[in-house]
Amino acid sequence: MAQTRELPVPDGLDGERADAALAKLLGFSRTTAAEVAEAGGVRLDGRVLGKSDRLRAGAWLEVEWEERAPLTIEPIEVPGLAIVHDDDDLVVVDKPVGVAAHPSPGWTGPTVLGALAAAGFRISTSGAAERAGIVHRLDAGTSGLMVVAKSESAYTALKRAFKEREVGKIYHAVVQGHPDPLAGTIDAPIGRHPRSDWKFAVTADGKPSVTHYETLEAFPSASLLEVTLETGRTHQIRVHMAAQRHPCVGDAMYGADPVLSARLGLSRQWLHAMRLGFRHPGTGEHVQFESTYPADLQAALDILDRA
Secondary structure (H helix, E strand, O other), rough: EEEEEEOOOOOOEEEEEEEHHHHHHHHOOHHHHHHHHOOOOOEEOEOOOOOOOEEEOOOOOEEEEOOOOOOOOOOOEEEEOEEEEEEEEEEEEEEEEEEEEEOOOOOOOOHHHOOOOOHOOOOOOOOHHHOEEOOOOOOOEEEEEEEEEEOHHHHHHHHHHHHHHOOEEEEEEEEEOOOOEEEEEEEEEEEEEEOOOEEEEEEEOOEEEEEEEEEEOEEEEEEEEEEOOOOOOHHHHHHHHHHOOOOOOOOHHHHHOOHHHHHHHOOOOOEEEEEEEEEEEOOEEEEEEEEOOOOOHHHHHHHHHHH
């Protein structure tokens, strides 16, 4: 069903990209806003705008789009998804690669919420229906630990804890080459990539993003790092390491060497959420959970170790 909206461009959106403005005005995701623009659904004073065209304060904005059916959580068992911890307030899972946190437009694969539903878990109803209980996310191509809220109070407390940077998030990553210095901090804002809807980049107008890293082991062609995140931007580790010219091994999207990826048998980035620590919303005690490397990442590490 077609939906329309017409209004003058507010002063606060003067000079804003069309896709970013639609996301703010109409609550679209940036991906959906870009799709609406690319379909010719955005006009400014009668002229069709592309997704990256800029708005002008006071101009007449017309938006037309097809309303999508609401996303639903389909219960599907996910082999390899392990329950690390479960209580009345939360469940901690060890997510395998190829599993998204929740349903989203264009994603047809399994999800953490679908796996939990199939296993009979009751999750918090807070948040959008298709993201109920989700307080943070991992990329589908990244494995490791995720916490999902089961009670409404836990959802509120955990969302606040992530927002206030009170959650310890430790990742291990294998990156190409050897970072110099071997340990350090990358403090660089991250925003949408100017030429790709699916990528992110270090940009002057991006959101503040801080990554700490330490080299655990150096190999001839790569390094194993322990990475601590202060912020939780989409693709943060992948973007920051690529910006340092040390992309995660296997990460074709951000410039990894395909020859090295093939030698290590990797079809995804070598990146794993190893440890997750936070104040338990029910007991108030600090809890920490740990994971181990999945088989594909361990096999790649073994090859590097023998080189």
